[in-house]
Amino acid sequence: MTAKFFDRLSNDLTQLLEDTTDYNVSIEIGEAPNNQNFKVHSYILQSRCPYFKNKLNETPFNDDHIKVLTIPNTNISIKLFNVIIKYIYGGIISLEKLENSTIFDLVIASNELELDELVEYLQTYLVNNGASWLRLKFAQIYRTSYQVKNLEIIRDFYNDIIAKHPNTIFESENFHSLPENALICILKQDDLQLEVLTIPNTNISIKLFNVIIKYIYGGIISLEKLENSTIFDLVIASNELELDELVEYLQTYLVNNGASWLRLKFAQIYRTSYQVKNLEIIRDFYNDIIAKHPNTIFESENFHSLPENALICILKQDDLQLEETPYIENNPYEFKLLVRGSRDGFDVKTIYNICDKVANTVIVLKVEGTGEILGGYNPLKWDNNKNQHMIAQDSFIFSLKTANLKNSILSRAVINFDWAIYNCPRDSNLFFDSALRLIGNLKTEKRCYCRDSLVYTKPIRSDEFISKCSIISEEEFFSVEEYEVFKILPRNNLK
Known part of the structure; x- marks a missing residue:
């Protein structure tokens, strides 16, 4: 028969946390002047936490034979770390007095520190005891579950709700903020019951439609993080959906902020501007360049691919001068x-x-x-x-x-x-x-x-x-x- 005295062991190790004798690691949490140093022991950290095992292997001792660590993720507050370090030392955690938002922050912090057992327990606790709060914070938490690894329990909780009550999700005001992989996962569920509206242009990706939905519902659009090629795809998609105001805005944005890219893609985009209606702003941008620097166009390797109406328009320009014109041949x-x-x-x-x-x-x-x-x-x-x-x-x-x-x-x-x-x-x-x-x-x-x-x-x-x-x-x-x-x-x- 094997006797196990885990309670006493846990209590003794927790007491060791409060006794800084023979500590050899100092962990700094928070920003000065409100930071706090935790004096702890390397052998416990290395045996209990893969993150700290790796961190300690990388960190040399200072002149006082202490390894000084800082936690790079500033989202781990002193309050959260107090809970986590007690778990590492004593294997105990008390959540009754913590708000659900704090418990979710604990999930993220524990995941950052590679404490998989704690991450699983905290998710299960939230699903069992904080289901109403999770539903209230649907868009925010569901989005995070696809951006951060190891949150499968929370993600499965939401997917179950979505399958049973899809309209509560799709009618959410924050639905458009979900990442593309989350939307794909939702739409792939076999038991999802929805009225389906299909868009004939299959070139409108979920990523593009996400941006367009934000514009339709909120009248807002953010382009700073989008590549110029994506913005041009947005022009075409918005034109297909007859969003004339957005089409005009996107063209103007490209001309003002993506001129170098438009020059680089001359033949492809200029050809499209004659094949698709309502692209006059981009077309006029190219026609202005052609008038001032015609050789850059006629010497283009893709010049022959332009449609006939585009060639006629070029050659009819009154101010077209075909002398040699300086140009950046390679690098824009x-x-x-x-x-x-x-x-x-x-x-x-x-x-x-x-x-x-x-x-x-x-x-x-x-x-x-x-x-x-x-x-x-x-x-x-x-x-x-x-x-x-x-x-x-x-x-x-x-x-x-x-x-x-x-x-x-x-x-x-x-x-x-x-x-x-x-x-x-x-x-x-x-x-x-x-x-x-x-x-x-x-x-x-x-x-x-x-x-x-x-x-x-x-x-x-x-x-x-x-x-x-x-x-x-x-x-x-x-x-x-x-x-x-x-x-x-x-x-x-x-x-």
């Missing part, structure tokens, strides 16, 4: 150098200091020893005063073809956009999720690494340098021989 962008390691310094904090509030930057670096050329693009502004994850749908990372790499690799952010960029000047961390992590002094510390990522699904280093688990081996860390940061600007030679 220019690169402004902001930072160079050998000139400005190799600490990650240097990048934040110089690039503070600067958007559309690309980082290019050469790996010490291997000669690999790696980098990443951030469309958003770096912030020297905040430590936060940034939602960046247009970000990407890359590696360029070298002697050690047969082909160049481009890896775009495809999911979990909330984690695409990690802006953390406090810890000298600059992350493109886990796919490319730049840490500390890039030249002297050898703490940078690449790991499997849920955001950027294509790795940019070869398999022997990519970590497949939470522990990074010595061979997978790298330092940087040189790096540069550029601001990307559209060329404005053609006006």
Whole structure:
């Protein structure tokens, strides 16, 4: 017979949390001056929490033989961490006095710290004890369940409601804010009973229709995070749905903000402007360029594909001059150098200091020893005063073809956009999720690494340098021989 004395064990370990004797880890939670340091023990953290096991392996002892950790996710408050650390030490958790919103924040925080057992328990508790609150917060929580991994219990709870009462969901005022993969999951349910309205133009994707529905219901539209190609697809979709005001607005936006892209796509878009009605604004934009710079059009490799009415319109222009005209033959962008390691310094904090509030930057670096050329693009502004994850749908990372790499690799952010960029000047961390992590002094510390990522699904280093688990081996860390940061600007030679 085996006797188990778990209650006493739990109590003794919890008492150890309150006794800081022989502690060797200090965890800082919160922003100064309201931050709090938790003095804890590495052997308990490593045995109970995969996140801290990985973090402690990466962190050296300071002169006082203490490992000092900071939690990058600033959403983990002191209140939440107090609950979590008691669970880690004693395996106990009390939720009776916590609001449902706080419990859900605990789910997210526990998931960030890879406490799978606690994540499962908290979800089950919410479903069993907070069902009314979950229904009230449908759009917000359901959307999060598709953006954050391991929330299957909450997601299944909502899917069951949707199958039984679909109209309560589709008639929700926040329905249009759901991500595309959530909408697809809803519509694929076998037992979903709905009156179906089909749209004949199958080129109108869920992503496009999401934007259009927001415009129809709320009269609002946000284009900052959309690529120019997506905005043009929106023009065509809106025109199909006879939304003339939106069609006009989108064309004007493209002309004012995507002129370089329109020039690059001349033959394709100009041809479409003659095949689809109501695209006069884009057509006039091209006709103005043709009048001022005709050779750029006639020398285009796709010039022959233009429809007859477009060619006639070009040749009839009174002010058409067919002399040689200067033109940017290849690259519609220019690169402004902001930072160079050998000139400005190799600490990650240097990048934040110089690039503070600067958007559309690309980082290019050469790996010490291997000669690999790696980098990443951030469309958003770096912030020297905040430590936060940034939602960046247009970000990407890359590696360029070298002697050690047969082909160049481009890896775009495809999911979990909330984690695409990690802006953390406090810890000298600059992350493109886990796919490319730049840490500390890039030249002297050898703490940078690449790991499997849920955001950027294509790795940019070869398999022997990519970590497949939470522990990074010595061979997978790298330092940087040189790096540069550029601001990307559209060329404005053609006006």
